[in-house]
Amino acid sequence: MSENMDNNKESLFSLKNRKLLSNPLSKENPISVQVLGICSVLAITVQLRASIVMAISVIAVMGFANVIISLLRKTIPPRIRIIVQLTVIASLVILVDQILKAYVYDVSRQLSVFVGLIITNCIIMGRLEAFALYNKPWPSFLDGIGNAAGYGWVLLTVGFFRELLGSGTLMGYQVIPDALYEVGYENNGFMILPPMALITVGVIIWVQRHRDRELIDVS
Amino acid sequence: MEELASIFVRSIFIDNMVFAYFLGMCSYLAVSRTVNTSVGLGFAVIFVLGITVPINFLLENYVLGKGALSWLGSGFADVDLSFLTFIMFIAIIAAMVQLVEMIIEKFSPTLYSSLGIFLPLIAVNCAILGGSLFMQERNYANLAEATAFGLGSGVGWFLAIVGIAAIREKIRYSAVPAPLRGLGITFIITGLMGIAFMSFMGIEL
Secondary structure, X not given: OHHHHHHHHHHHHOHHHHHHXXXXXXXXXXXXXXXXXXXXXXXXXXXXXXXXXHHHHHHHHHHHHHHXXXXXXOOOOHHHHHHHHHHHHHHHHHHHHHHHHHHOHHHHHHHOHHHHOOOXXXXXXXXXXXXXXXXXXXXXXXXXXXXXXXXXXXXXHHHHHHHHHHHOXXXXXXXXXXXXXXXXXXXXXXXXXXXXXXXHHHHHHHHHHHHOHHHOOOO | OHHHXXXXXHHHHHOOHHHHHOOOHHHHHHHOOOHHHHHHHHHHHHHHHHHHHHHHHHHHHHHHOOOHHHHHOHHHOOOOOHHHHXXXXXXXXXXXXXXXXXXHHHHOHHHHHHHOOHHHHHOOOHHHHHHHHHHHHHOOOOXXXXXXXXXXXXXXXXXXXXXXXXXHHHHOOOOOOHHHOOHHHHHHHHHHHHHHHHHHOOOOO
């Protein structure tokens, strides 16, 4: 019995569980490989600050949604599971929205409808469908956090480059020295425009697949 | 009438769901491999947006908004249920998608089988919820305006997905660098299309 307990404890961070956390960061990245949850990556990455807030919100919603659905997985009737999942996600998103409005109102204004759109962020639905419905709470939690973090780092990378090249600032502080502007350097106003987010993500995918040849699309 | 036409055209070109707001990107990228399927999905999106935006408009104005419940009696005049917006909108959308699916299955089995799995997918298409949330944010004056906005957004999304599907069908024969093939080049093409669509920006109708 005690051995069994030990095994259970061991397995909290066993290789398999660590994989759940680390795979979505690279090989199964929700954005660049699974193509889930693109909408918000593109729309709110003009500034790094908004990207960070969004990434944290998604991590929170996703971790908890996965745990809740995983706990309920045996009681949810399959026919109405989509409505149940959406209700759980929507309740969590309402919480996040209220917290953002209370503590970081300016960022909440900037994110506008995209906080609400976390509900339909397909990463969350996708992971609930594919993972949380069939697995225990702890692995589901790790899977949720892992996928949300995989989403988060792409978000931050895109936000970093767009803010740096587009406005010469990071988190609102100027980082490109004035001397450079005097020599004739100009901010690339193009980076602030929405289409450049798509091209930035395209380049991230390019770099990632160049380094990891397994991911190349053969079709 | 002129106002309606202006909202309709604006929501197709200037405020295009895909190119200006990046909504509905997931299904846009996943389903755009061939023109046929994307036409099917595009029509389904037009249909669902055209139904859910007006319904959510009514919901917003007669149930959820601040003071919207005053038609029930003066005691309800300052009830503000707006914190329930997300959950109500998404419930309406999920229910509508389910309903549309059943209606189509009953009356047009051929259309049903050709749309297949795309219908339930629409419930989580962010363009649909986004349509309702933008409708709420922009305070359209009446039901007709909201409907025009819903339909226009749907048509804009339809144009975008059919366009990218056609390009993807052709680009299969080009020498794209291997790591960029598939997803990567699709992103970049969408970016270029977005830049093209930006030329509509600032046009006053």
